[in-house]
Amino acid sequence: MADGVTAASTGTQTDQGAEVLYEVADHVATITLNRPERMNTISGPMLNQLTQHLLKADADKDVRVVILTGTGRAFCAGLDLSEATRAKGSDGILSSAGGGGFNDLDLRNTPPTVLFNMGKPTICALNGSAAGYGMDTALGCDIRLMAKGAKMAAAFTKRGIVPESGGTWFLPRLVGWSKAAELIFTGRTLTADECVEMGLASAAIPEADLAAAARKLALEIAGNAPLAVQASKKLMRMGLEETFNDHVHHVFLQLLPLVRTADAAEGMRAFMEKRPAEFTGR
Numbered sequence: 001m002a003d004g005v006t007a008a009s010t011g012t013q014t015d016q017g018a019e020v021l022y023e024v025a026d027h028v029a030t031i032t033l034n035r036p037e038r039m040n041t042i043s044g045p046m047l048n049q050l051t052q053h054l055l056k057a058d059a060d061k062d063v064r065v066v067i068l069t070g071t072g073r074a075f076c077a078g079l080d081l082s083e084a085t086r087a088k089g090s091d092g093i094l095s096s097a098g099g100g101g102f103n104d105l106d107l108r109n110t111p112p113t114v115l116f117n118m119g120k121p122t123i124c125a126l127n128g129s130a131a132g133y134g135m136d137t138a139l140g141c142d143i144r145l146m147a148k149g150a151k152m153a154a155a156f157t158k159r160g161i162v163p164e165s166g167g168t169w170f171l172p173r174l175v176g177w178s179k180a181a182e183l184i185f186t187g188r189t190l191t192a193d194e195c196v197e198m199g200l201a202s203a204a205i206p207e208a209d210l211a212a213a214a215r216k217l218a219l220e221i222a223g224n225a226p227l228a229v230q231a232s233k234k235l236m237r238m239g240l241e242e243t244f245n246d247h248v249h250h251v252f253l254q255l256l257p258l259v260r261t262a263d264a265a266e267g268m269r270a271f272m273e274k275r276p277a278e279f280t281g282r
Contacts, residue, residue: 020049021071022056027064027222028215029057029120036072041080042133050111058118061281064222064229066118067214068141069125075150076134112165115140116237119230121221125214126150126192127207136165139174142233143217144201146192147210152200158187173240174199225263226281 021032031053033040042050057066070076115122115137124141131153138144138152146152154171156163163171163184171180175198182188192204205213221229231254239247258264263279270277 018049019043019046020053022053024057024060024063026219027062027226028067028218029053029060029063029065030067030069031057033068033070033076036070036074038080039074039077039128040070040072040134041077043080047111051109051114054111054114054118058114058120063120064226064281065218066120066122067125067218068122068137069211069214070127072128074128074134075124075126075130076137077129078132078134078155110165112136112140116166119234121229121233123214123218125210126152126201127210129153131155131189132159132163133165136163136167136170139170139200140166144195145210145214145217146195146201146204147207148192148204149207150192150204151189152195153187153189154183155187155189157185223276223279225261225267225277225279227261227263228258231258 019033019035021030021034023030023032031050033046033050035041035043035046054066057063121143122141123143123145124138126138126144126146127150128147129151130138131151132155135152135154154163154167156167162168168180168184171183174180175183179198183190190198190200192201195201196204203213235247235251235254238250242250262282263277266279267277
């Protein structure tokens with residue numbers, strides 16, 4: 001859907017006038033960038049709203065999966081350059097006056113850092129194109145699904161800056177050094193099919209089917225033991241920086257408490273009884 005992923009009507013929902021929306025239904029939190037008239041470019045207030053919603057979803061025991069998407073024809077076209085280039089004394093993102101600019105950012109609490117450190121699995125449903133900051137944000141999610149008409153644009157060097165929100169960390173790990181260097185140095189734009197071919201996205205899906213596909217995947221993940229899913233994500237992150245021997249040790253340390261949980265017992269019973277498991281997160 002062009003307007004992103006909508007949670008079930010039974011979910012809880014924030015003010016529809018907000019620049020970032022938050023909904024929860026069936027153990028799935030949907031966070032929606034909601035500035036379609038500006039192609040969901042990131043304003044100063046959006047940085048804080050997005051951080052708060054990510055933290056809220058990660059802390060909510062009822063939430064097992066998070067979907068990040070957007071309204072309108074773009075997922076996120078980057079930082080709002082009209083704000084970023086405002087005159088001194090404004091509250092633009094790049095302003096150093098009055099707070100709220102880059103000089104005042106606490107990198108521990110910015111969306112890319114919070115997103116990376118989340119324990120809950122994250123799915124980015126790119127309802128439209130992602131450029132600059134929007135591309136970095138999408139890459140920070142665990143899984144990416146793209147509408148067929150969506151694109152990713154690593155346009156940083158074309159704007160005289162660097163990938164400021166994680167792109168230089170994610171891209172070499174996702175596609176290898178040579179291809180990452182090519183994308184970043186050229187500022188090239190990729191189609192959805194190219195993103196899938198390179199491993200930047202899991203699937204390119206017809207626009208009308210994207211919302212349903214993202215929700216179906218989220219519900220499939222949410223149906224598994226949440227503690228095991230979160231432990232698996234933690235181990236995958238740790239494995240990016242560890243030797244194999246160190247990693248095996250950490251896997252064992254994660255496994256010990258899991259086998260003592262009620263969910264592990266339920267999973268084994270369900271397997272033996274040939275029925276779907278009913279996990280409680282305990």
